[in-house]
Amino acid sequence: MTDTGSRPLGADLDTDLDADLRATVLLEREALQQHLGEVLGAVHRPARALELTVDTFVDHAVDFAQVALHSHQGWMSVGRTRGHDLVGERDRPIGRRQAEAVRDVLSRQAPEHWLLPPETPEREAMLTQLLGESPLVAQLAQLDAASVLSLPLVARGRGIGLLTLARARGRDLTADDVLFLEDVAQRLAVALDVTIVVADNRHAASTLRTALLPPPLPASAGLDVASYNRVAQEEVTVGGDFIDLHGAETDLTLLLGDAVGKGVGAAVAAKRIRTSVRTAALVDRSPDRVLTLTNQVLVHEAESPVESFATAVCGRLRRQDDGSFEVTLSNAGHPPPIILRREGTLEYVESHGPALGIFEDAEFGRSVHRLEPGDTLICYTDGITEARGRIDMFGEDGIATALAGLGGAPSSAVVERLAMSVSSFLGPDSLDRDDAAIVALQPSVSA
The missing domain is CATH 3.30.450.40 (GAF domain)
Structure with a gap:
């Protein structure tokens, strides 16, 4: 210097x-x-x-x-x-x-x-x-x-x-x-x-956050898909509810689930489950087997059941020559999916099984359904049914009311009506919010 x-x-x-x-x-x-x-x-x-x-x-x-x-x-x-x-x-x-x-x-x-x-x-x-x-x-x-x-x-x-x-x-x-x-x-x-x-x-x-965000749902020929996902902790932009759709256009795997907790921790668990399901689907496309393999991964990797506890619905959608879809569904402790028929009737799909990540030897049932053009398969998380208003919860009655008159409507209209109904039920100042997700799939009428 x-x-x-x-x-x-x-x-x-x-x-x-x-x-x-x-x-x-x-x-x-x-x-x-x-x-x-x-x-x-x-x-x-x-x-x-x-x-x-x-x-x-x-x-x-x-x-x-x-x-x-x-x-x-x-x-x-x-x-x-x-x-x-x-x-x-x-x-x-x-x-x-x-x-x-x-x-x-x-x-x-x-x-x-x-x-x-x-x-x-x-x-x-x-x-x-x-x-x-x-x-x-x-x-x-x-x-x-x-x-x-x-x-x-x-x-x-x-x-x-x-x-x-x-x-x-x-x-x-x-x-x-x-x-x-x-x-x-x-x-x-x-x-x-x-x-x-x-x-x-x-x-x-x-x-x-970018790594934890689920990939956008792909467009599929012959299938009208719409979804909604709201996180409870908006400041971190990620949560535990997840939606995934992957596979060939004529043979798709659908996953919708809810990992325990909120925020980044839940999003990490959701990411692990999505990855496990995609891997399992390469081994066996049957949704009950997919959930079985995913459950074994979660049980073996977790230090405690709380870390990997999740509910989920897994489905396999195979397009038929007439434009309809054969849908095989399995459930892991999750609210039952709904099929909204074109004429407006609602069918709750009861396919039972325990939540993921708790029992190593868990078994999952499956049920087979047919979606005709105009029929809509609706899956949702408990952030919808357990949304709490001033007096009670939104529940399945709230879903039925929201979906009334929507038979044959596009998937986007179904998801929008259901999401808006829940939001109105909660009210703008509600602090009792949970992650919430909805996905609706419908064979296209023109397919």
């Missing part, structure tokens, strides 16, 4: 200047620290934090600033020279050569005050190594800076980035400046580290 002997942020505090000028310098330094604290305290995206950081330094302290930072997205950098716009696209990683230079400085975890050679190829090479292939190199040359200060950003004992600063010739940084900026860099490192942690946690949570 080299003392250039020039004036710091306004003036050298050790000179015999009048009290007013010394007070002005202190105010400038205080303003820099206060502004950094304010802007970084309100930002949770690393790229935006870098932009605000370099703007603050250039506006309040120096003529050039660049910050290189490492986050879950890799290395990124943003820089600015007084009189120029920001350089460095958000979230774009820095080049390998610059990353190596940054790591080299960080490995020493000590400030580096570089004296720059005159306008020579060596000067440009030094700046390019430190700043990367960037317009910042030419802009810094225009300042004719005599030195560049590199300050490691160290938080929790590890280097997370590098702050590089410079001033135009004649306003070069002094030893007093460097001491002050070292302290600022330490505070800055802590603030940026918090930003990185928040961003990394959000990224991890977003990735987890």
Whole structure:
């Protein structure tokens, strides 16, 4: 670190200047620290934090600033020279050569005050190594800076980035400046580290939510499909109720179920069950066998029954030559599916079996039904029947009332009417909400 002997942020505090000028310098330094604290305290995206950081330094302290930072997205950098716009696209990683230079400085975890050679190829090479292939190199040359200060950003004992600063010739940084900026860099490192942690946690949570969300139900020739899924904990966007439909268009496996609990924990269990069912269906397409194999997986993997407890309905839908579907259904402790016939009658499908994940030797029955064009198979979770109003629960009577007059209506109309009826029953201010899911399937009349 080299003392250039020039004036710091306004003036050298050790000179015999009048009290007013010394007070002005202190105010400038205080303003820099206060502004950094304010802007970084309100930002949770690393790229935006870098932009605000370099703007603050250039506006309040120096003529050039660049910050290189490492986050879950890799290395990124943003820089600015007084009189120029920001350089460095958000979230774009820095080049390998610059990353190596940054790591080299960080490995020493000590400030580096570089004296720059005159306008020579060596000067440009030094700046390019430190700043990367960037317009910042030419802009810094225009300042004719005599030195560049590199300050490691160290938080929790590890280097997370590098702050590089410079001033135009004649306003070069002094030893007093460097001491002050070292302290600022330490505070800055802590603030940026918090930003990185928040961003990394959000990224991890977003990735987890995306992985836990069930895939969209596929369109199937000859089958009209509609669904509804509401999570109890809307802030996490995932829950324990799940719907899945997969297989060939003429031979589909349907799954609708309810994993114990709410939120992310229930969504993890639901994901495990969906995956197990898809795997089991590769071995045996019969829904009772699918549930048997899935149950064995859950029992063997769980440390306690509570962890994997779930109810489910599993069905196999095979399209016939006349456009109808043969439907085989098995039930694991779940509310009974309903067949809404085209003429408007309701048939509750009673096919009994215990919930998944409790008994290793559980057995599941099956029943076979025929869906003609216009008939609708409706499966739902207990978030529908157990929706609690002011006096009682929605129940099967509520379902029957909601479905009245919908015989032959499209699946989307059936799902929408049922979902709206439950929502109205609960009321807008109800706190007693559970995950809820509905799926309706109907052979197309035109098939």
